[in-house]
Amino acid sequence: GAVVSQHPSWVICKSGTSVKIECRSLDFQATTMFWYRQFPKQSLMLMATSNEGSKATYEQGVEKDKFLINHASLTLSTLTVTSAHPEDSSFYICSAPLGDTEAFFGQGTRLTVV
Amino acid sequence: GQNIDQPTEMTATEGAIVQINCTYQTSGFNGLFWYQQHAGEAPTFLSYNVLDGLEEKGRFSSFLSRSKGYSYLLLKELQMKDSASYLCAVKDSNYQLIWGAGTKLIIKP
Numbered sequence: 001g002a003v004v005s006q007h008p009s010w011v012i013c014k015s016g017t018s019v020k021i022e023c024r025s026l027d028f029q030a031t032t033m034f035w036y037r038q039f040p041k042q043s044l045m046l047m048a049t050s051n052e053g054s055k056a057t058y059e060q061g062v063e064k065d066k067f068l069i070n071h072a073s074l075t076l077s078t079l080t081v082t083s084a085h086p087e088d089s090s091f092y093i094c095s096a097p098l099g100d101t102e103a104f105f106g107q108g109t110r111l112t113v114v
Numbered sequence: 115g116q117n118i119d120q121p122t123e124m125t126a127t128e129g130a131i132v133q134i135n136c137t138y139q140t141s142g143f144n145g146l147f148w149y150q151q152h153a154g155e156a157p158t159f160l161s162y163n164v165l166d167g168l169e170e171k172g173r174f175s176s177f178l179s180r181s182k183g184y185s186y187l188l189l190k191e192l193q194m195k196d197s198a199s200y201l202c203a204v205k206d207s208n209y210q211l212i213w214g215a216g217t218k219l220i221i222k223p
Contacts (some may be wrong), residue, residue, distance in 0.1 A: 006156075034211075043201060043215040044157070093156050103147075103211065105156040 003027055004096050006106025013084055013113055021079045021109045023094030029074035030096035034103070035067075038091045050077040084113040116140045118214035120202050125220045126192055134187045134200050134217045142207020148176050148187045149201040151216065157201055160187070189219075197221045 003026040013019050023033055031052045036044040048069050049057040056069035068080040081088055094106040119137045126132040138146070145164040149157035163169055163178035163185060175188040187200055202214040 041218075043213045046211070046213075091154075102159055102162065104159070108154075108156040110154070 004030075004094065004104045004106045006094050006109060008109055009107055010110040011112070013111070015085055015113055016083055018080055018082045019084055019111060021081075021092055021094075021111075023077045023079070023096070023106050025075045025096045025104075028096075028098055030077075030098075031074060032097060033071065033077040034095045034097075035069065035077075035079050036093045036095065038093060038108075044093065047079075050079075052077075081111065084111070086113045089113045116206060116212050118202055118204060118212055120200075120214045120217045122215070123218045123220065125222060126189075128192055128194060128221055128223050130192050131188065131190050132192060132219065134189075134202075134219065136185045136187070136202035136214055138183050138185070138202070138204045138212070138214075140204050140206045140212055143180060144205040144207065144209055146176075146178055146185050147203045147205070147211070148174075148185075149203065151199045151201055153198075160200075192221050194221050194223070 005024045005026055011019055033050040035047045037047050038044050046059050047062045050069045050071040052071045052074050058064045066082055071077040089112050091108050091110055093108045095103045097103045117139045147162050148160040150160050151157040161176035163176050168177045173190045178185045199216040199218050201216045203211045205211055
């Protein structure tokens with residue numbers, strides 16, 4: 001089946017630094033990728049929709065200057081958490097749709113800001 | 115507003131059958147998904163329903179009634195490894211996935 005690779009799987013960073021998370025579709029082209037954040041015991045919250053060759057679409061309440069998204073190619077989207085703070089600590093997950101019927105998820109990135 | 119409701123937690127016994135319900139109110143409907151998510155991992159796809167009826171896939175089955183805004187996921191012959199959260203999600207008229215909060219399923223020996 002289709003595979004979406006996300007890395008790093010986990011990262012610990014100091015407060016005020018930036019962290020980049022990569023999401024790659026390995027065997028299919030993804031013109032769209034979704035970035036989610038998931039806090040413990042909660043469901044996935046859509047942060048933004050990444051579109052290849054154009055600007056990302058951010059959900060209400062998500063700061064576009066803090067969560068920078070770049071979709072440079074049909075197989076790669078990146079999320080950069082800038083000037084990270086402890087409240088940004090969360091599980092970040094990307095997904096790429098394949099047709100209308102399925103979406104494949106990356107492995108997720110556990111971000112801890114200390 | 116858009117809403118997906120599913121029970122927060124369920125408990126079942128190994129070898130038994132469990133049904134996890136999901137009701138939804140969304141602006142439009144373009145399919146309903148069930149995902150399994152183990153703690154600390156990303157969700158994995160289980161099933162997709164867009165027409166009314168039952169879809170069977172091994173030990174897992176998913177049912178949809180569009181007129182009632184209702185779906186369920188049926189898990190048979192439960193195994194300990196089935197302990198996980200089960201997420202119901204609906205694709206709305208904009209083809210955006212609306213997620214339920216998930217049902218934590220606890221399997222006891």
